[in-house]
Amino acid sequence: MQSFLEQLRTLVGADAVVEGEALAARASSYWDPAPLRALALVRPRTSAEVSAVLKLCHQHGQSVVTHGGLTGCVDGAVVNERDLVLSLERMTAIEDIDTVGRTATVQAGAVLQTVQDAVAEFGLLFPLDLGARGSCTIGGNVATNAGGISVIRYGMMRELVLGLEAVLADGTVISSLNTMLKNNAGYDLKQLFIGTEGTLGVVTRVVLKLKEAPVSVNTALVALTSFEAVCDLLKSLERTLGGNLSAFEVMWGAYFHAVTEPGWHRPPMSRDHAYYVVLEARGADARADNLQFMTALEQVLEDGMVEDAIIPKSVAERDALWSIREDFEAITAHDPTFLYDVSLPIRHMASYVDEVKSRLQQQWPAGRCYVLGHIGDGNLHLFVSPGEGDRNLHPLADEAVYQPLMPLGGSVSAEHGIGLEKKSWLELSRSTGELALMRLLKRTLDPQTLLNPGKVFDV
Amino acid sequence: MQSFLEQLRTLVGADAVVEGEALAARASSYWDPAPLRALALVRPRTSAEVSAVLKLCHQHGQSVVTHGGLTGCVDGAVVNERDLVLSLERMTAIEDIDTVGRTATVQAGAVLQTVQDAVAEFGLLFPLDLGARGSCTIGGNVATNAGGISVIRYGMMRELVLGLEAVLADGTVISSLNTMLKNNAGYDLKQLFIGTEGTLGVVTRVVLKLKEAPVSVNTALVALTSFEAVCDLLKSLERTLGGNLSAFEVMWGAYFHAVTEPGWHRPPMSRDHAYYVVLEARGADARADNLQFMTALEQVLEDGMVEDAIIPKSVAERDALWSIREDFEAITAHDPTFLYDVSLPIRHMASYVDEVKSRLQQQWPAGRCYVLGHIGDGNLHLFVSPGEGDRNLHPLADEAVYQPLMPLGGSVSAEHGIGLEKKSWLELSRSTGELALMRLLKRTLDPQTLLNPGKVFDV
Numbered sequence: 001m002q003s004f005l006e007q008l009r010t011l012v013g014a015d016a017v018v019e020g021e022a023l024a025a026r027a028s029s030y031w032d033p034a035p036l037r038a039l040a041l042v043r044p045r046t047s048a049e050v051s052a053v054l055k056l057c058h059q060h061g062q063s064v065v066t067h068g069g070l071t072g073c074v075d076g077a078v079v080n081e082r083d084l085v086l087s088l089e090r091m092t093a094i095e096d097i098d099t100v101g102r103t104a105t106v107q108a109g110a111v112l113q114t115v116q117d118a119v120a121e122f123g124l125l126f127p128l129d130l131g132a133r134g135s136c137t138i139g140g141n142v143a144t145n146a147g148g149i150s151v152i153r154y155g156m157m158r159e160l161v162l163g164l165e166a167v168l169a170d171g172t173v174i175s176s177l178n179t180m181l182k183n184n185a186g187y188d189l190k191q192l193f194i195g196t197e198g199t200l201g202v203v204t205r206v207v208l209k210l211k212e213a214p215v216s217v218n219t220a221l222v223a224l225t226s227f228e229a230v231c232d233l234l235k236s237l238e239r240t241l242g243g244n245l246s247a248f249e250v251m252w253g254a255y256f257h258a259v260t261e262p263g264w265h266r267p268p269m270s271r272d273h274a275y276y277v278v279l280e281a282r283g284a285d286a287r288a289d290n291l292q293f294m295t296a297l298e299q300v301l302e303d304g305m306v307e308d309a310i311i312p313k314s315v316a317e318r319d320a321l322w323s324i325r326e327d328f329e330a331i332t333a334h335d336p337t338f339l340y341d342v343s344l345p346i347r348h349m350a351s352y353v354d355e356v357k358s359r360l361q362q363q364w365p366a367g368r369c370y371v372l373g374h375i376g377d378g379n380l381h382l383f384v385s386p387g388e389g390d391r392n393l394h395p396l397a398d399e400a401v402y403q404p405l406m407p408l409g410g411s412v413s414a415e416h417g418i419g420l421e422k423k424s425w426l427e428l429s430r431s432t433g434e435l436a437l438m439r440l441l442k443r444t445l446d447p448q449t450l451l452n453p454g455k456v457f458d459v
Numbered sequence: 460m461q462s463f464l465e466q467l468r469t470l471v472g473a474d475a476v477v478e479g480e481a482l483a484a485r486a487s488s489y490w491d492p493a494p495l496r497a498l499a500l501v502r503p504r505t506s507a508e509v510s511a512v513l514k515l516c517h518q519h520g521q522s523v524v525t526h527g528g529l530t531g532c533v534d535g536a537v538v539n540e541r542d543l544v545l546s547l548e549r550m551t552a553i554e555d556i557d558t559v560g561r562t563a564t565v566q567a568g569a570v571l572q573t574v575q576d577a578v579a580e581f582g583l584l585f586p587l588d589l590g591a592r593g594s595c596t597i598g599g600n601v602a603t604n605a606g607g608i609s610v611i612r613y614g615m616m617r618e619l620v621l622g623l624e625a626v627l628a629d630g631t632v633i634s635s636l637n638t639m640l641k642n643n644a645g646y647d648l649k650q651l652f653i654g655t656e657g658t659l660g661v662v663t664r665v666v667l668k669l670k671e672a673p674v675s676v677n678t679a680l681v682a683l684t685s686f687e688a689v690c691d692l693l694k695s696l697e698r699t700l701g702g703n704l705s706a707f708e709v710m711w712g713a714y715f716h717a718v719t720e721p722g723w724h725r726p727p728m729s730r731d732h733a734y735y736v737v738l739e740a741r742g743a744d745a746r747a748d749n750l751q752f753m754t755a756l757e758q759v760l761e762d763g764m765v766e767d768a769i770i771p772k773s774v775a776e777r778d779a780l781w782s783i784r785e786d787f788e789a790i791t792a793h794d795p796t797f798l799y800d801v802s803l804p805i806r807h808m809a810s811y812v813d814e815v816k817s818r819l820q821q822q823w824p825a826g827r828c829y830v831l832g833h834i835g836d837g838n839l840h841l842f843v844s845p846g847e848g849d850r851n852l853h854p855l856a857d858e859a860v861y862q863p864l865m866p867l868g869g870s871v872s873a874e875h876g877i878g879l880e881k882k883s884w885l886e887l888s889r890s891t892g893e894l895a896l897m898r899l900l901k902r903t904l905d906p907q908t909l910l911n912p913g914k915v916f917d918v
Contacts, residue, residue, distance in 0.1 A: 098804065098806065099694075100690050100694070100804075100805050100806040101804045101805045101806060101837065102697075103804075123698075144643065145643050145647070147641050147643075151640060151641060152640075153702075155614075155618065155640075156640075156641065158647070159614065159618055168896075172892055172895075172896075173892060174890075174892045174893060174896055175890050175892065175893070176889075176890075176893055177868070178868075178870070179804050179837075179868060180802040180803065180804065180836070180837035180838070180869075180870060180873070181610060181611075181614075181615075181802075181835070181836040181837055181838075182606050182610060182615065182802045182833070182836045182837055182838045182870075182873040182874050183802055183870040183872070183873065183888075184603065184604050184606075184654055184870075184872045184873065184874055184875065184876045184877070185870045185871050185872040185877060185881070185885060185888040185889060186877055186885055186888070186889050186893070186894070186897055186915060186916065187654070187655055187896075187897045187900060187915075188604070188617070188650065188653070188654050189893055189896055189897065191647065191650035191651075192650075192896075194647070195643055195646070195647050196646055211697070212694065212697040212698040213698075214701060215698075231559050235558075235559070235671065238561075238670070238671040239582075239671040239672075239674075239743055240743050240744065241743060242673060242702065242703060242741075242742045242743035242744070243612075243701065243702020243703060243742075244701060244702060282701075283701045283702075284698055284699050284700060284701035284751075285699065285701070285751060288747055288750070288751055289701075291747070292743075292744060292747055343639040343640075343641045343642055344639065345557065345559075345560045345562075345638050345639065346559050346560045347557065347559040347560060374641070376640070377639070377640040377641045378560065378638075378639035378640055378641060379639070379640075379641045409636070409637075409638060410639075411637070411639060411641075411642040411643075411644045412644050413642070413643045413644040414639070414641040414642065414643060415641050415643055416643065417643045418643070418644060418645055422644070426644060426645055429642075429644040429645070430635075430644060430645050431633075431634050431635075433631055433632060433633045433634065434633060434634070434635055434645070434648055435645075436631075437627075437631075437633055437646075437648055437651075438645055438646045438648065440903060440904075441646060441903075444899060444900075444903045445899075456645060456646075457645065
């Protein structure tokens with residue numbers, strides 16, 4: 001009788017199975033250059049091949065970890081030496097772009113930026129956008145319900161997926177490639193595969209919702225004295241800019257101060273404000289949108305809601321403003337720095353950040369905590385640097401950041417997912433009843449626990 | 460030993476159990492005045508009582524049908540004499556409105572319009588809107604994933620629910636009352652209860668996503684010569700009006716002609732155009748938005764995309780335009796008239812309607828078919844009147860309307876759901892694999908088939 005690997009090679013061809021040195025020549029992830037160690041890596045070319053591979057795994061009780069762009073932040077695609085890696089790197093086709101219905105049907109291995117660029121040629125926008133756009137895949141975006149910088153206007157990946165095709169643990173192909181905005185014919189099964197981190201099935205094809213591309217971009221950096229003013233500003237702009245507000249990115253003063261230290265970014269205004277916000281609005285009419293943006297900004301300056309404001313005068317200046325928000329090497333240069341991604345009701349954010357800082361202060365008097373976030377989405381990112389060189393301090397920092405979320409109904413993961421990294425904290429955000437229901441779903445769809453085993457929760 | 464009903468009365472109090480004449484004094488539904496016939500109707504006051512009732516039903520193998528506003532169009536809440544009706548009529552509280560985070564937490568029995576009005580007092584908008592707003596409940600909106608007239612801008616109910624609490628068939632309360640736009644901590648369990656028509660659990664509380672209320676409304680009625688022009692117009696306005704386009708309601712010429720017959724609506728323009736569209740845009744700046752709207756309209760007139768256009772000069776004139784679209788008594792006065800709600804890719808709509816009309820024509824030469832729709836959402840409504848007085852013709856009409864959807868990847872239900880009415884057609888829109896997975900979910904969450912039995916599909 002043939003071994004599992006022999007059968008696998010027979011099934012998909014030897015060139016589709018990567019082993020030995022070729023496997024070890026691959027990095028473990030985007031973040032971890034260590035050689036990839038696994039039983040093997042298989043690269044199917046079609047959904048039918050994915051199905052055949054999973055059927056074989058099902059027969060052999062073989063565990064499978066699906067790989068996309070490997071840019072995830074929570075160890076959600078980590079493998080061990082007994083796992084088979086299922087890579088979608090050969091399934092990258094953009095199968096259809098419907099310019100009337102505004103949909104794109106793509107294979108799950110397609111890179112986000114490739115899809116963005118392909119639809120842009122037709123004057124269309126696929127609005128999901130995040131730093132990893134050049135490496136992350138649509139399948140990974142689905143599996144993690146990716147967020148990013150445009151959520152305030154366009155929603156998360158879940159809201160941008162109209163249909164999908166997924167393969168279950170036993171190899172059954174579930175083809176649910178709906179292309180309409182409205183479809184209430186029975187259960188919306190795609191939800192089982194969005195944000196479940198590859199634990200309930202392997203996403204193979206996706207129908208994406210597209211928008212007409214906006215033509216105008218207006219950007220500003222503003223400074224404020226209190227978090228109350230930040231909330232007022234958000235509310236005011238949601239009203240005055242209507243549907244055009246596309247980014248509202250808050251930086252706490254300490255963050256701004258740190259990334260504009262000499263040698264890092266040039267500060268475009270005083271470094272001593274309490275809060276800074278990068279604003280962006282996108283619309284359909286360059287002249288009218290600019291007028292609307294400037295009028296809204298003048299109003300909030302006049303009302304005293306905003307202390308100072310800078311409007312970039314060129315694309316280079318705009319990029320420089322954004323790089324203050326997006327390029328935080330000045331902070332991660334401190335080793336170790338632990339990155340957090342939490343969400344909580346906006347009204348509790350100021351007191352939450354104070355509470356976390358005070359807990360960290362007690363632990364590590366020389367430590368630092370830098371905060372920024374997509375606050376319109378309820379999402380904060382925290383950088384915690386204990387000021388001591390020991391990565392084993394991570395669990396202590398976790399405690400200080402996660403514990404205060406519980407009484408506020410906050411979440412230990414806004415957009416990154418749970419993976420392995422946050423697994424021990426999941427029950428802080430979810431009730432016993434919820435966890436039992438998640439386990440029931442997992443046991444029902446993957447009774448042998450073969451798909452991405454050990455991730456999110458233990459069965 | 461006490462009977463089931465005795466135990467039920469002991470559990471929630473005799474006043475919470477409606478039986479006999481009091482039960483028969485209630486109508487079967489919003490549409491059907493026949494007396495409600497059921498084992499009894501129970502009106503719990505709290506989630507804990509809903510849980511206790513379902514636990515008791517679970518012990519006794521008692522079937523349960525949840526009732527909200529009973530305005531559904533597909534016999535989704537029909538009961539038989541052995542079913543217990545679980546009415547949420549006493550759970551109508553608006554528990555919290557968060558003006559900073561823009562959320563409302565409400566009990567499932569709250570009426571949609573009551574919620575709309577309550578948040579409007581804070582300058583906020585709950586954007587779901589449909590004709591039944593004064594009767595339908597939030598719980599029913601969740602269970603059916605309601606759509607309506609604002610989907611093109613704000614999405615369906617699924618996109619407007621941040622969190623919910625539901626009770627499972629065995630009485631377990633699943634509290635998943637997330638209030639944040641972003642929360643990727645584990646599986647998104649609320650999806651199990653949205654659009655599953657009460658077959659997987661009873662929704663008891665809901666966290667709704669709110670928006671800042673828009674201040675401007677611009678409306679127009681336009682006429683076009685071809686469906687291609689209709690598609691071009693939609694695309695053009697999505698671009699020029701950006702995020703402001705809030706309605707794009709197409710009427711085929713025959714529909715417009717019929718509802719503007721003498722004795723019905725006054726025609727505001729020639730009745731002989733091929734297509735009519737009611738347009739609406741909502742924004743944040745009355746003056747600028749009006750300018751944007753008029754400029755966009757002038758452009759499409761100049762381009763020849765649109766043949767004629769009417770701008771209402773008063774609220775009364777605007778209401779009159781909308782009533783042409785919303786009040787179709789001239790059509791339903793023909794008895795019988797069968798109403799359909801389908802979705803399909805926009806690019807196939809014109810040929811689909813031609814195909815349906817030709818099939819109907821062959822069947823009933825004197826019959827009529829009137830079409831209108833939220834085409835931006837891929838959604839068409841068809842009124843089919845065979846021109847003969849026999850309601851038993853319904854299945855024949857179904858065939859003519861539903862069969863041509865299959866090769867186009869269309870759906871037999873865009874927004875109304877499946878209920879009992881469309882059950883036999885579900886497999887036309889969903890694959891064998893999908894149906895098997897739906898049944899697996901149902902058997903897992905409701906192994907005794909106690910919740911809304913027989914609806915959507917047979918287990």
